[in-house]
Amino acid sequence: MTFSKQDDPLTYKIIGCCQAVHRGLGPGFEEVIYQRALALELQAAGLDFAREAWITVHYRNMEAGKKRVDFVVSDCLVELKARDKLEPVHFVQTLSYVKASGCRVGLLVNFGGKSLEVERVVGRGGED
Secondary structure, three states: OOOOOOOOHHHHHHHHHHHHHHHHHOOOOOHHHHHHHHHHHHHHOOOOOEEEEEEEEEEOOEEEEEEEEEEEEOOEEEEEEOOOOOOHHHHHHHHHHHHHHOOOEEEEEEOOOOOOEEEEEEOOOOOO
């Protein structure tokens, strides 16, 4: 993934926090450990965020249910995984969450591999 701080300062900063967590912990832990560590990094970076935030899913303009997502940081949804590699279903899932949340952009982050894996998912009004 290559885009600059000028392209999107918020996601650039969040990805930096994710990189710090991956450097510090490496692969092999459960997702919740990465979630807790990322919360500490986001806080240290001075970012306002909601952890395990609930989003409302609508169908035909009616509430169909609620879904909990890992993080919402301003207008960016962050979904974490701790797997060997990301699968297409994870991207589709994250895109659905981004659209349901109304966020501008989402980050799908996988801490489970040897290298950190990040996919940027555009919701409303964003460009990739």
